[in-house]
Amino acid sequence: MKKNKQFDYDLIVIGSGAGGSVAAHIANKAGLSVAIIEANLIGGECPNVGCVPTKALLQAAEIYEAAKNSSKFGIRGANVGYNYPSIKAWKDLAVKRTGTYLGEEVYSKEGIHVIHGSAHFINPNEVTVGRARYSARNFLIATGGKLAIPPIEGLEKTGFLTFHEAINLIRPPRSLAIIGGGAIGCEFAQLFTIFGTKVHIIDIAPRLLAREDVDAGKFIEERFKKQYSITVSMEATVDKVESFGGRKRLTIKNKQGESQIIAVEEILIATGKRGLVDIGLENAGVHYENSTITTDPYMQTTQKNIYAAGDCVGPYQFTHTATYQSRIAANNIMHPRKKISTDYRAVPRCIFTNPEIASVGPTEQELIAKKIKYKKVNVPITVIGRANTSDISHGFVKILADSKTGVLLGATIASPHGGEMIHELTLAIQNNMKAEQVANTIHAFPTWSEAIRVACAKIMRS
Template sequence: MKCIKTDVLIIGAGSGGLSVAAGAVQMGADVVLLEGHKMGGDCLNYGCVPSKALIASGKAAYGQQHSAQYGVADGPGDVDYAAAKDHVADVIAQIAPLDSVERFEGLGVTVIQEFGRFISETEVQAGDTVITARRIVIATGSSPLVPPIPGLENVPFETNETLFELREKPKHLLIIGGGPIGLEMAQAHIRIGCKVTVIEGAKALGKDDPELAAIVLDTLRDEGVEIAEDAMAAEIRGKAGAIEVEAKDGRVFKGSHLLMAVGRKTNTDKLDLEKAGIERTKTGIKVDASLRTTHRKVYAIGDVAGGLQFTHVAGYHAGVIIRSMLFALPSKAKISHIPWATYTDPELAQVGLTEAQAKEVHGASLEVVRFHYAHNDRAIAERKTKGFIKVMVVKGRPVGASIVGYQAGELISLWALALANRMKMSQIAAMVAPYPTIGEVNKRAAGAYFSPRLFENDIVKRVVGLVQRFIP
């Protein structure tokens, strides 16, 4: 058995773990990184990267089929499913070197390609190596949740970990789960020529503002996706190519393939946390505001910390704990400025409080301003006028923003910046956006906040009148 001592030990080489490793080693710390599966974690190999690549294939096909509005004849938009998957694999391959063992060893990180588990409060074993570290970071991420639905164990099904390896196009894809993953994959597959049914036990996109979510859901239905809500799966039966999902209310949905997209579970089973005195919660590992576990020298970041499960959150967590671990400075994680986006077409994005949440917190002091894409000249030119932005404002400061429409995932960044830095609406309004851009939507939303104060204000009008009469 080989023994290693290090400053920082990181368990898991997904987005959060890699960010900590790169930051810590370049700032002078001795770093050991453990990964028993694929470098880059779920995001690179099974999640964000491959899903967006497949969505791009769907957009290309849909664009060909709907180009007449630009004066270009509609095309067939035929998709070679296996070639689309080759495109997905190529995208992963282009990004993979940034997350590779070779890159991180080149930075000076000791990479051990084994799973890690605690064997005491101060030691972690990975293969035939025992590591003792001054600080330990658990960044093991999450995996697709597969609920115990009767019959599922006897039926072939896909998760995000297997879907992108599928080479034959599903004739009719059944998707259990109407959240972001389920709906992104539903639209991608309908556009590349599959029939698609989404089966959701409650409300599709139930965590988002229902007014904005309705625009996305209506669009998917218009494209041919069947979305069945309040359809809790009670039984699954059949075989490859002929699968049935029966809901509790008796509805039966038939398809050729099944994708489980009902959520995520944190990866903690292999860690033997109890040997280090680290407590769990129902959603992951128990952490405080500084992301420390119940063992003061051990941190948990990203999905495994049991909060928002996004790649950019894991990266943000990495910055929080680097400040604490390397510089012994107080550092706490916040969520009020964390944005998220669903990459359907139109996109759906959120940061801070939704309208309903803001009303509950701020009551009568809340103002809600809106601006519609239909009044943006670039959106009109691009035929992308579906959607709007909604900004929740309290005493001149935004406390939340919701956007549905073209490039919503890009537009939300400005509002994340505003919330992170407690900016005022006047600062957003002072920004000059190039014309014509979709980005003007943000500035015009800020303008919508000030318009009634300027143009519907009798005092302002009287002042202007006096100036015009008496100032030469």
Template sequence: MKTTAKGDRASLTPDLCVIGAGSAGLSVASIAASLGASVVLVERHRMGGECLNVGCVPSKALLAAAHRAHEIRRSEPFGVGAGEPAIDPAKVRDHVRNAVAAIAPMDSAERYRAMGVHVIEGEARFTGTGTAMAGGQIIQARRFVIAIGSRPAIPPIPGLDQVPYLTNDTLFDLGETPEHLVVIGGGAVGVEMAQAYRRLGSAVTILEAGERILAKEDPEMAAVVERALRAEGVAIRAGRGVEQVAPGPEGRFAVDLEGGERIEGSHLLVAAGRQPVFDGLDLEAAGIETDKSGIVVGRSLKTSNRRVFAIGDCVGGAGAGARFTHAANHQAGLVIRCALFGLPVRYGSAPVPRVLYTDPEFAAVGLSEEEARARHGAFRILRWSFADTDRARAERATTGHVKAIVTRRGRILGCSIVGARAGELIVPWVLALNKGLKVSDLAGLVYPYPTFSEVTKGAAVEFLRPSAQNPWLRRLMGLVRRLG
């Protein structure tokens, strides 16, 4: 990378300038540097972004602690007496922090500088269609990649600004067990955290304005998760919006719902989604279009400025949708191909799975039943219950089932799984979709016994079952029988 003088300021001219050091930006920077490209990486806040600091890592660490508590409570049927677990909320918080701290060096500025990446810890601002400023330096990159992420969306609820509330940006600093946690939002974050805190000893209520929680998922599969939450004591109020929030004594509050119900709580978690943040970037100076969903990109992940790409949570337009870390990493690989090698790419052509880390877990890839009905005239639904799998029975993890959507010829359109280890069990279905395999290919695999993976075999073999009723097949067996 060249450094040139422009007036009295230094000017950097890298192959790539990556703005944002969350999962998406770090992936671009590390891949590009490993290929020998010159890279400038700009981060104004914390290396690792949301995923490391306030998202994926701390939330899964908290869920792991909650899972341990739940397993102690349910150990009696295994012949192991334990009773009610003793929960130390400060130590739970320390566990979460330790998980983040253990991973942080992998995302640190020092590590990326050791890779040869020029890291600037400061705020970036576009000054033209091909230039930006950061850390007092002018950056004239051949290509820019915006990966600035998002922040919690705060709904315009009357009175919300009058009470203290938590978001995922602040939740993991909590060193106490809420007496009654009220969660606004029945999406993935709200549902995961509701179950976690219920298992850690809090009373929990989920408020969802839509008709049901997990509204974007298959109703059949979401209902399994909802039943599990209710069975553990999570209260759910769906189909009624929040009219207002009112402060109460000693830091408490009350939430008034449509229809007149009032719910009082000690802690309020707002989990109403996320929104992209463009503060200070001056995208207009670079000719970059935005809308309410984020930075507008096409399938190539290019913005309206052909020299600038956008990936991750800040993306809108044709690139919006799957706002997951693994989706952002996939986008990073596509940007490298296009920005460094000039190869055509098309985001959305590869199946991107999604996972909800509740207990039971939920995972899905490809089309849902509703989407398949809209796009395909005829298809089959294959189901297999965890209760029909020996390993699940041995571990008393029989809740849930596999639901696969296939054409009559066996081409896989989509699959969803709710049950133990669904996030792992979805992977062969992702591979099958990506490689155009048929469900008979999955049925023909040899699965180790006894493992949870046999739920995939069970669902796949269901596709072959009607063939056993073929009269010609039965005549053939009869002929072979007569021949001895």
């Protein structure tokens, strides 16, 4: 471990998730002395209790659902069953294979000092962890986020699940109320419904996936209601929760003020996260507002030697944006005279329902709000051969382009493998490409990505 004469370290990273670990490795390889402070699990939320375990469970659910519906392909799947403890074991294996449990060993081999505990700033160059004190020339704050639990009467007393607990259930609940209709709520709704849970989603927003394009929310709500018999209560709030007869009873109120009472076995809170900022930022001169640390385009906070990245910063709470911000911060810490800035024009967003919902760039409603003139097409996924060979009758590719130039602005995909497909459009938007350029690019037949070419060709002619 390399030591700095004036400070204990050149760089101290607070948080070992994507927002912190990337910068720690980059700085260490460049010759800086680096320490990383972690209050919880090495690797952070995503590989341990977030993205990785949920996607492993969703993969199992997708296989089970496909097997149950395989008779149309000549497969005898009528008696297919599942063993949920074995599914959980598969999830645990997927988490283990990410290698995060080896994180401390990897850091040590590289010469990065791992410090366990909660960091607290005492001035811009020093933090305490327990009774110990550590100093650094620069800091990167990557503390992540904490779950936002709504202040519902009786909720704490009655008890509830978050996704942290939901991934470790030994069996699916018989019935489940999900408070929150965003990405997490929708993924768990489909997951548990496939394994036999009766699900009811409640959200104050006017539609599911409210931050995504309006067509995405309408599409997934229709799918949930028709194919999965999921009950959806939009523009509704939960006024009260109480225990009743061994179950949990929720009083739901709609926008007209009418009340409905439902009883379920479990409640899942999926109302998002807020940045984790209670680390003495005031002592360091770092400004934050509404649980979000203020940074400039270079990921620098209001204290010039302190940077921040990840969920505690925003504007997105994705692992891939945290990784991106961490790279930017590392560069700017090491090369203050050759800073690079962030560019969020083309950030892919993926929701791992079946089919997947993926998007990039502004939504149609955002273009309207900004008074940007645009043209659009919405092509059903059934126009391509791959949908026929896979017997898929639902899904779409929606393209938004500048009304005059044809430059691509945004896109939304609802399709099998939509999360993979979106990167073609991400690259196109990042490089200011026109729909014509994508339409004139040869796409292999029969692939799902053909739908992108068809949509771009159609918007050219509009």
